[in-house]
Amino acid sequence: MTREVEVAAETSSGAALMRVSSGKISRLMDLLGELSLSVSETVNSPDLSGLELTSFDAAVHRLTMLVREVQDAATELRLVSVDEVFRRLRRMIREMERETGKQIELVVEGSDTLVDKLVSDRLYDPLLHVLRNSADHGLEPPDEREATGKSRRGRITLSASQVGSEVRIVVADDGRGLNRDKILKKARERGFFGPEEEPDPSALWKVIFEPGFSTADSVSTLSGRGVGMDVLNTTMNDLRGRIIVDSAAGEGTRVALHIPVSLAFLDCIILRQGQRLFAVPVEDIREIVKPQAAGSLRIAAENGSEVMLLRESYVPVCRLERFYRDTGAEMRPLSEMVAIVFSTDSGLIAVPVDEVLDRQQVVMKPLLGALSGIRASWGCALLGTGEVAVVLDCERLAPGGER
Template structure:
């Protein structure tokens, strides 16, 4: 480790010294903090202590203080790996002049929230996917000078690159004031590729998702900027690896926004723990809309042959997603909704209802990615290691809503 000492005022020397530390060492520290967290949790929840007799008030107070200290150490270690997203934005800004030259368009790049902190591991992987989005905005989104003037717009198109922390996520938006996505053309190609039937008219929020499919392109000619059908699917794959999600909004003649939602930290995750049968699951807190105990009036079944269930939630009907259909060895007799606790999850632009036997606890868990043959486990971000020594599968609400596909 090499040190960079601030040579400014005494105050700076005392409180503003800088240390240059390799990201590998920070990652090692994060791993050790995770192991420490598990060890502490395993100790304070030891069956030998829980089954013991006598007054454990002092021990429980000490264990609580220790847990709080470990949580603070986790937060401090997480902050060590945070860097301003400006590190990525500056590299993208340098590309604008090149994009102007290649597209023969006038482009103004507006940057907002460059000081937003993001995990270094995320920042290292964001440049290439964001560059693809920027190229699409310049090549497909923004009109040429003559077309913009005819539409009553300024000659110079604007691309806005913004970042902000929203709860436990960082939201990065690439927006342009161009022509918007061509719904007719995208739907035509989606039908040819079998994503939709010839008479289907999907909602725009669903249709836009097909642009992230491998090989999908609306470009009529191939250039060094676009037309190969790669780029947006790379973004989709990267976001999946980062436990992130993508949203697209587009307005005809007004522009398009591509929003990336990424966890602030990849090492620790604030979750609700669930039990379904003998299986343990974890759901990120920010994905949960509400938890309900349904009555008979809240449950309904449609298309009896396929046993499609709906949860009646106030003035809406929410499709029910049974975990047994994904993770059970065989389909048992499913419990009626009235005998379960239902977790209502935000899955993109819609809700899904997931019945479980029990809601166990809220914990900050240590995340571990699934690798090897386990990497293809359906509708999962990875596994959560619990202080009890058990492992819970972390559910991905978007993929559950899409039928569990990876």
């Protein structure tokens, strides 16, 4: 089915709207990606190596900047507000009230926030699962709420906002909160934690996104099958997004979805480790340090796990050759490498690499077939040199990021 989006066009009487099929916009994005790649291939052509081309370099710089401006303009064409998704969800609240017998107030904020049309098309189902969980498991019945000093009417807040290059969509309720003991008991039964292990909240909440995980004693028409949060997790992985859950007993639960504003182009730093190339989104990078050049940086190792002392904090080290089980790779001393420090939900991590090559705006493609099993990756990017780089998902490089 061909979908359409409305774009603004300037006319003699001012701005007007016209409908353009999303397929045509996607085709434009693909062509711009090919154009950007062709420019990179030209710049990196071995035929130009060693030549003094001052005027050519200046022209290439102008062309590169122009291509990026056109890419940004084309990206804006595919942005739509989340209002349509939010309006559909608002209509479902009345049905949830009938199913649960609870009184529910839905507060909507930031419905004019813009997001990629490809993202918008996939938001409804996972958000509906989160709302159903809040209504069914989170909010207490009216009498129970009144007995604890709360309003008989439960509140669910659905909000959206743009923070930098991310859109954050939050579903928060003022209900009873997640049942830590019940979730931990079920997680131990499923083998996610040992009998005596006491995980921190962020690690424990992650198990609710595992396939088939449910603590419900019975299945209702709204929830309890153990598939809803798994659907959310799968969708967020496909959209290069991440999920952050906060919960407090008796106060409620907050589920925040962090999603890139656009899926079309990705601003990346290109890295080389051994014979492999990696691309990392710029916004994921906290800083880049050269160990031997940083006077406040010391290196330590304990039980085979490495950490770096970065200023006054110890940062765990993730070696890509060890993570990808590259047994033939040489384990060079950290002092001879460049450390890329990333911010993750679990804290900072440092990834040592041999070389930082370039900064490029890349078009990401999915990993298919046998390559789809590459760990901690969003996909791959074809570089101007004709080489392919794996786009790293830094969250899954962090300790506990992959179960």
